[in-house]
Amino acid sequence: MSQAVATQNSAASLTGLLVPLADRTLLLPNVAVAELIPYRAPQVTEGTPDWFLGQIAWRDLRLPLLSFEAASGGQAHVASGARVAVINALGGRPKVKFIALLVQGIPRSLKIGSELQGADVELAPLELGAARVGEEVVRIPDLAALEQLLADVGLI
Numbered sequence: 461m462s463q464a465v466a467t468q469n470s471a472a473s474l475t476g477l478l479v480p481l482a483d484r485t486l487l488l489p490n491v492a493v494a495e496l497i498p499y500r501a502p503q504v505t506e507g508t509p510d511w512f513l514g515q516i517a518w519r520d521l522r523l524p525l526l527s528f529e530a531a532s533g534g535q536a537h538v539a540s541g542a543r544v545a546v547i548n549a550l551g552g553r554p555k556v557k558f559i560a561l562l563v564q565g566i567p568r569s570l571k572i573g574s575e576l577q578g579a580d581v582e583l584a585p586l587e588l589g590a591a592r593v594g595e596e597v598v599r600i601p602d603l604a605a606l607e608q609l610l611a612d613v614g615l616i
Contacts, residue, residue, distance in 0.1 A: 475490040479545060482564050502514025551608065
């Protein structure tokens with residue numbers, strides 16, 4: 461019986477991360493983020509899209525570093541408190557297990573339950589939806605589409 465109660469409770473809520481960017485806050489499931497690391501200048505490749513910031517080293521891997529803002533129609537911005545969120549890849553590509561996302565600050569943990577309210581706002585490209593967390597509107601990114609964007613231009 462206690463196992464059934466635990467299953468019901470975990471299905472009713474999940475832990476999310478509020479990830480600060482330069483111009484918006486993303487809401488991600490906690491399990492989407494493998495690690496948060498300090499920003500380091502990426503190895504830049506000429507002739508790539510402006511949203512692709514270059515490659516960074518992480519745990520003996522080279523990861524593509526992206527600016528979500530630039531990929532969804534804005535500008536890339538590296539502030540003094542910038543960090544890198546290492547995101548678990550979703551596309552099922554055997555050689556791509558992680559991608560790196562430029563973030564501005566430290567993500568905050570948040571318990572998300574059924575009381576989360578959607579927000580009726582215009583969505584940018586690569587956004588699946590929006591929600592209200594207190595007074596703040598947070599955006600739900602399409603991580604699979606972000607990964608596909610890398611694939612479409614031959615970066616993964």
